[in-house]
């Protein structure tokens with residue numbers, strides 16, 4: 001019996017849903033040789049242990065337990081690369097995707113007529129009634145529209161998390177996928193060079209069985225990041241773009257704090273010998289600290305959401321390291337700009353070069369020293 005289908009189940013806190021999922025796969029896939037690859041991001045509810053318990057009794061089930069990592073997209077990619085099956089599917093592990101659709105999707109690909117098949121929530125004959133989330137339906141429709149515009153992919157539901165494709169197609173382009181966010185299908189469609197022949201299957205998108213959705217809070221943000229990544233990410237890497245944007249916001253914060261300190265406490269400094277300088281030094285120092293802290297927090301939440309530092313001690317160490325990193329960035333900034341001015345450059349363009357250089361330094365250092373495995 002040659003393996004025909006690998007089913008990737010990315011999981012985060014799905015312990016109670018797993019056993020039922022495997023039973024349903026077994027039932028739906030009847031005579032088809034299949035295996036399931038559960039990719040769990042070390043869920044606190046013990047999903048990995050449950051997956052191993054199931055796998056002990058059923059060797060078609062395999063487990064990848066990722067430590068210190070998060071993300072649906074990257075989990076799906078790793079799972080898809082971990083099977084020897086010629087065709088691989090990805091689906092939710094929470095019973096929202098009906099496994100009964102798998103044989104039809106597989107037949108479409110095995111017939112040689114299609115490279116990819118996917119289940120759509122918005123195709124003719126599909127339904128989202130049971131889901132009971134009109135807000136999410138609206139948001140998904142909106143996201144699908146933007147996705148069509150930016151990527152030129154014309155499907156009824158490129159946001160779907162339920163799809164199947166030839167694994168060699170996936171492996172051929174896996175290194176070019178962004179792995180950011182959770183719009184993995186859209187990512188594949190926008191990345192592969194040769195156009196894929198796609199079979200669309202309408203689905204009845206059910207309500208989640210146990211537990212809750214993980215994608216509510218960050219849906220929009222990760223989606224935008226994903227689009228950016230595909231659109232401009234090749235020229236300016238996404239992380240650096242985020243880091244730079246947050247840096248720009250930091251400048252605004254800095255100015256606001258400086259103005260506030262000068263406005264509020266300017267009077268108080270009049271008693272000293274150098275009222276203006278004293279007020280400015282106090283304002284500039286406070287502003288720089290507040291702005292750096294602001295940058296640290298936002299970068300921790302957004303730019304490095306996947307490596308986010310949590311807990312009091314890691315946050316404090318991270319913060320101090322970030323401040324040190326910024327000091328190095330500042331040295332690079334001032335050094336480069338001064339050198340240019342000495343060479344006869346106009347101070348303003350020189351300042352800009354300094355800022356860009358300083359940011360690159362900050363970015364490079366902090367990605368290693370603050371959010372990396374140092």
Ligand code: GDD
Nearest residue numbers: 010011012039041070071072075092093159161213214215
């Ligand atoms: N390994 C891993 N890591 N798995 C994850 C992560 C993660 O960080 N986040 C979510 N998952 C798993 C969940 O455990 C579930 O099996 C599946 O990925 C989908 O996550 P849900 O949290 O259930 O997503 P949803 O139901 O809100 O979103 C649905 O609609 C989206 C489009 O609007 C899903 O069908 C998505 O796949 C789809 O993109």
Ligand code: MN
Nearest residue numbers: 092094096208
């Ligand atoms: Mn779900």
